[in-house]
Amino acid sequence: MKIFISVDMEGIWGLSAKGHVSKESNEYSRTRSLMLQETNWAIEALFKNGATEVVVNDSHDSMDNIMIEGLDPRASLITGQFKPFSMMEGIDETFDGVMFIGYHSRMGTENGIYNHTYSGKTIEKIIINGKELGEAGINAGVAGYYGVPILVVSGDDKLALQIKEEIGDVEAIVVKKAISRFCAHNIPMNSVKEQYCSIIEKAIKNITQYPVLTYEGEINIEVTYNMEIMAEQATLIPGVIRKNPKTIVISSSDYISLFKLFRGCLILGGSI
Structure with a gap:
């Protein structure tokens, strides 16, 4: 069983302040460790439940945030730029499922932590066939092109609601509750780790039941x-x-x- 993981940073547990997601910040070395930690929770749960191959794509900003020496050695890592498929670099028809870790709500989401769509400095909104989508929904279409379902998405509670609307009935791991753009109520770490264990176990057991986002015609x-x-x-x-x-x-x-x-x-x- 081969699983693709796209890892963003804004939706990672413990991150909420402006500087937490920037390389220019003194906090960056600490917060990238939290990004690595959460990625490893997912990898561990996947292998525990039958995965034989896991490919991780670093999907935040310059896309070289994950420290490969700390990554679970059973997984491979796609890092750096330029990536033709951006946050979905490496996806193809050989995968059995996709996970989005550390994702965030789309631009314009009320109180969504770090809410934006691909580039907050550039984009106000993106609509596909009449439906406004965030990064999760847009990237799900790339996976869907290859017939691969979206299994699990992690991030804040605002994102958990949006993914149902954008993608369908996928599993949501809620790591924090949004208070404002730069403020979060972080769920206890043990509860987040338990979610990764139980929800990924459920997803793998029911892997054929999750949505594949496809488009027909123009x-x-x-x-x-x-x-x-x-x-x-x-x-x-x-x-x-x-x-x-x-x-x-x-x-x-x-x-x-x-x-x-x-x-x-x-x-x-x-x-x-």
Whole structure:
């Protein structure tokens, strides 16, 4: 059984302050250790319940946060940049399931801790076929393209509600309750560890029952930027249509091609 784990940082247990997720902060060395610790909890539970291979993709910021020397040696690690599939680098049809660890709610979520969608400095919202999605929902489409289900997502209580809406009936590990953008009520560590044990055990036992997010026919992604100039810059890419001053639309019947085009629009639009 082969499992893919995408690990972000904002939804990790114990993290809430502005500096906790930044390399420029004095807190970074400590908080990246918490990121590593939580990743190892997941890996341990997966192997305990029958996984034979686990691939971890470091998915936060520069994507080189996880200290490989501390990672459970049974797992492999994808780290660094540039990654064509970004937070989903390494996924393909050979996997049996996907976990999202340390994820967060989408931009605009009331009181969601660190809420943003791919780039808080650039993106206001992303809508796919009429439905607003955060990073979990967008990335689930990449897994779905290869027929791989989303099993478990971990983060705050706001994210736990959103994943049901964006992806379907997946398991949620709630590690903290959101009070405000930079304030959390962290659940006791032993309770979080127990959730990783019990919920992953349940997920593996029922692995065929979890949703595979797929799209049929034409797929439309609307990207609304924070500034008009960002949308204008994105229209330099062929096939990008400007819907209004801050919003562009891209379309394709192939989700992976569209995801890569979205990534290009994100990079170009945010380059000012």
